[in-house]
Amino acid sequence: MFRFEHVYQGVLQDINFTIEKQDKVILFGPSGAGKSTLLFLLNRLNDPEKGDIFFNGKPIEEHSITALRKQVGLVLQAPNLFPGTVLDNIKYGPSLFGEWEDHQGKKLLDYVQLPSDYLERDVDQLSGGERQRVSLARTLANSPEVLLLDEPTSALDYRTAEEIEEVLECLMEEHQLTMLMVTHNLNQARRLGTRGLFISDGKIVEDGKIPDMFDQPKTEELAKFLEQ
Numbered sequence: 001m002f003r004f005e006h007v008y009q010g011v012l013q014d015i016n017f018t019i020e021k022q023d024k025v026i027l028f029g030p031s032g033a034g035k036s037t038l039l040f041l042l043n044r045l046n047d048p049e050k051g052d053i054f055f056n057g058k059p060i061e062e063h064s065i066t067a068l069r070k071q072v073g074l075v076l077q078a079p080n081l082f083p084g085t086v087l088d089n090i091k092y093g094p095s096l097f098g099e100w101e102d103h104q105g106k107k108l109l110d111y112v113q114l115p116s117d118y119l120e121r122d123v124d125q126l127s128g129g130e131r132q133r134v135s136l137a138r139t140l141a142n143s144p145e146v147l148l149l150d151e152p153t154s155a156l157d158y159r160t161a162e163e164i165e166e167v168l169e170c171l172m173e174e175h176q177l178t179m180l181m182v183t184h185n186l187n188q189a190r191r192l193g194t195r196g197l198f199i200s201d202g203k204i205v206e207d208g209k210i211p212d213m214f215d216q217p218k219t220e221e222l223a224k225f226l227e228q
């Protein structure tokens with residue numbers, strides 16, 4: 001689905017890996033390692049300075065940006081919802097393509113476990129967890145193939161974070177999505193991920209199965225990181 005060949009961008013140095021359809025990948029590593037930078041390359045919020053990225057077999061820059069961002073949805077730590085109602089937010093993407101139908105609203109809120117009367121709510125009145133659910137619903141409205149998640153629960157309290165995790169787990173299963181998630185929460189990584197990319201100083205130090213790489217790290221660098 002994604003292939004990186006000798007990619008350099010900012011802190012990232014010679015990044016090489018392939019992500020297959022329906023992989024559930026956790027990007028983790030020390031602060032400033034380049035995790036968000038790497039994630040942003042996947043929906044062209046950044047472009048490589050050097051090297052090639054392929055999406056579905058075609059160089060990423062040959063996909064139109066709108067089509068790419070429809071297929072590759074991004075959910076951030078702090079959801080940047082537009083002013084207006086929940087409905088305004090979730091219909092925005094499909095409306096751009098003339099694809100919105102009103103019956104979709106209830107279904108999308110069902111996916112993220114919010115009641116349908118939330119459609120008319122002003123987003124200013126939502127809690128942090130509800131905002132993150134709306135942000136997920138807005139991304140799902142585009143029927144993406146890939147979900148990029150940049151610390152999606154780190155701004156939430158423990159209980160709300162667990163609820164969002166459950167929503168994510170159901171979504172991955174139901175929509176057969178490919179996932180790349182940045183998280184500092186290694187328990188969350190164990191619960192949601194099947195493959196880990198450990199990044200340090202702009203390099204992929206280990207690429208392996210979860211939980212094996214947490215239980216038996218192959219490098220001293222990962223072992224030290226896990227001890228912290």
Ligand SMILES: Nc1ncnc2c1ncn2[C@@H]1O[C@H](COP(=O)(O)OP(=O)(O)OP(=O)(O)O)[C@@H](O)[C@H]1O
Nearest residue numbers: 010011029030031032033034035036037038182184
């Ligand atoms: N827009 C930018 N312009 C210049 N430097 C940047 C920019 N964005 C990030 N950087 C730098 O690139 C490096 C990697 O940042 P990045 O946000 O990718 O790290 P990260 O691994 O996601 O860190 P964290 O876990 O703290 O979010 C950092 O040194 C950061 O200061």
